[in-house]
Amino acid sequence: MSSTTTTAEAPAADPGPAGPVSRAGYRQISRAEGWRRRGPLLPALIFMIVVTQIPFLVTLYYSTQSWNMVRPGSQQFNGLNNYVDVFRDSQFRTVALNTVVMIAGTVVISVILGLLLALLLDRKFFGRGIVRTLLITPFLVTPVAAALIWKTTMFDPVFGLVNFVLQPFGVGEIDWISRFPLPAVMVNLVWQWTPFMMLLILAGLQSMPRDTVEAARVDGAGSFAIFRELTLPHLRRFIELGAVLGAIYLVNTFDAVYMMTSGGPGVASANLPYYIYQRAFLGFDIGQAAAMGVITVVATIIVSTLALRLIFKSFTGNEEAA
Numbered sequence: 001m002s003s004t005t006t007t008a009e010a011p012a013a014d015p016g017p018a019g020p021v022s023r024a025g026y027r028q029i030s031r032a033e034g035w036r037r038r039g040p041l042l043p044a045l046i047f048m049i050v051v052t053q054i055p056f057l058v059t060l061y062y063s064t065q066s067w068n069m070v071r072p073g074s075q076q077f078n079g080l081n082n083y084v085d086v087f088r089d090s091q092f093r094t095v096a097l098n099t100v101v102m103i104a105g106t107v108v109i110s111v112i113l114g115l116l117l118a119l120l121l122d123r124k125f126f127g128r129g130i131v132r133t134l135l136i137t138p139f140l141v142t143p144v145a146a147a148l149i150w151k152t153t154m155f156d157p158v159f160g161l162v163n164f165v166l167q168p169f170g171v172g173e174i175d176w177i178s179r180f181p182l183p184a185v186m187v188n189l190v191w192q193w194t195p196f197m198m199l200l201i202l203a204g205l206q207s208m209p210r211d212t213v214e215a216a217r218v219d220g221a222g223s224f225a226i227f228r229e230l231t232l233p234h235l236r237r238f239i240e241l242g243a244v245l246g247a248i249y250l251v252n253t254f255d256a257v258y259m260m261t262s263g264g265p266g267v268a269s270a271n272l273p274y275y276i277y278q279r280a281f282l283g284f285d286i287g288q289a290a291a292m293g294v295i296t297v298v299a300t301i302i303v304s305t306l307a308l309r310l311i312f313k314s315f316t317g318n319e320e321a322a
Contacts, residue, residue, distance in 0.1 A: 056297065059290045059293055059294060060290075060294060062286055063082055063083070063287060063293075063294050064077060064079060064080070064082070064287075065077060065082075065286070065287045065290075066081070066082070066287050067285075067286045067287045068285050068286070068287075069284040069286060070284045078287060082287045082288050082290070082291035083291050083294075085288060085291075086291050086292055091267050091275070092292065095267050095270050095271060095272055095275040096272060098182060098267070098268075098269065098271055099251070099271040101182065102182065102185065102186055102189070102253070103247050103250045103251065104247075105186050106186050106189040106190050106250055107246045107247050107250065109186075109190045110189075110190050110193040110194045110196075110246060111201075111239055111242060111243055111246075113194045113197070113198075114194050114195075114196070114197025114198035114199075114200070114201050114242070115198075115201050115235070115239070117135060117194070117198040118197075118199075118201040118202040118204075118205055119205070121135070121198070121202055122202060122205045122206070135195055135198060136198075136199065137195070138191050138194070138195055139192060139193070139196050139199075143192070143255035143256060144255050144259055146188055146191070146192050146256070147255055147256045147259035147260050148259055150184070150187065150188040150191070150260065151177060151259060151260045155176040155177050155184055157173045157174060157175040157176070160176075162176060177260060177261060178265070181264065181265065181268050181269035182268060184260060184261070184269075185256050185257055185269055188256050188260065189250065189253065189256060193246055193250070196242065196245075196246065197239075197242045200238050200239075200241065200242040201235055201238055201242065203238065204235045204237075204238035204239075208230075208234050212230060213231075216229075216230060237311060240307075240310070244304065244307045244311060247303075247304075247307075248300065248304050251272070251300050252273055253271060253273065254271075254273045254274055254277065257270060257271055257273075257274045258274060258277075263275065263278065272292065272296045273296075275292070276289050276293050276296070279292065
């Protein structure tokens, strides 16, 4: 009995080198599994590097060159003088201010209108699906087509619908684009971006727990109190996310400015992308245009990174609290 027991227990008690080998094998399997999961993403990563990072490095190189294509052979190293000239350029400061006003005004108005429309669509009424589809339509129109619609159909001083609607109120044939170029571009952008804000806020409204609202109504809270104390705090992170995403995309606005005003009169309605285009392809000053592009990209990255961190903290904090 004792010899049998000893023979049976011997293999189980054998320490051997199986422990370290198994851990090494596990680490090797984990690395292989990690590369297997990351492998399908490598083509997208390589494509992103080729399309975005390499051109940005070339732009950095050009920003240190004094190069005007009108003067052949003028390319030479210029250090940081292009950046100094950009900050001394009064037109660049005006255009930067136009860009901030355009982005901030468009985002604020779009969020307010999107909130009102989302509150409307959150209620049940006859034809809600048709109304929702019609309200989403402007976001599906291409920017060039939208700019042409507002330039020729809405703001035309003779045949425009805006003057036609305002004519009974004593408004004559006003050339809105010439007199108010920047607000005219902003109206077009608000028309396009309000549906995006509406959809985002509507998603937030539909994720709101209904039992909390019903409990507040049972306790005697009015509609405005419920909106102020429950609905608006719940929608805060959705509104912030929509504002940040809208601002990031609006920084790149070029189509509306180019098609409606061409940045004029002067630079009254020009934004940074259009001014960089003017300096590069109309003024042929590659060095200063590259420096302006680098400044714009760096500023956008800094602002968007800070804003996205605040939003992610808001989402994480709310999820932990829940």
